[in-house]
Amino acid sequence: MQTAPNPDGRTARRNANREKIVSAFLEMVREGTYQPSAHQVAHQAGVSPRTVFRCFQDMESLYRELAMALQKEFLPRVLTRFDTTDRSRRLSLLIENRASVFGDMEPFRFAAETHRAAHPSLADEHRLLIQVERQRLTHAINPDGVLDADTFEALNAVTSFDFWRRLRVDQALTRSVAARTMALAATGIYTARPDPGPVTEPKTGERPNVASD
DSSP states (O other): OOOOOOHHHHHHHHHHHHHHHHHHHHHHHHTTOSSOOHHHHHHHHTSOHHHHHHHSSSHHHHHHHHHHHHHHHHGGGSOOOOSOOOHHHHHHHHHHHHHHHHHHHHHHHHHHHHHTTTOHHHHHHHHHHHHHHHHHHHHHHOTTOOSOHHHHHHHHHHTSHHHHHIIIIISOOOHHHHHHHHHHHHHHHHHTSOOOOSOOOOOTTOOOOOOOO
């Protein structure tokens, strides 16, 4: 009498294959292969292409793993606490943190940008990361809402990943030079206006003022 397949065994094998596929896919992206095919991923993972599509219905499903990896690996590294109320020093600390995080996340963001138009999950992730950048900048230098809107928006532009990408890709700068350039641009913008003084953290439940035209 033939023994029926063990459902738990099939599930375990499927989960194991899925983990191998995700790991292989992310490793290829980390190493600079921004558009790996299902066959390439299968080869890297040591499984068949059929297994890739058995675990992931389409490449969109696999790219959702890229979006989740961005959040899991890099969002915890975003600077959220500052040991000073000096606004310019907080800006410097934020830029140091961003240069480190942006440099390491480059392969993932570049791969996501390559496929963003085709995969809605990556477009959603892009919007989330932009929102996080803005929120962290607000927390760092404008929690009290005293910066004028033009200065804040200019700083938001030159401390963004989009600006970092221009420095690294379009201008072909090294990470260290890109970090210094970002710091110089942000410092120049900040010091062009009168110093608004130290940061005053808003009280719990109190919303900062929003600068307007």
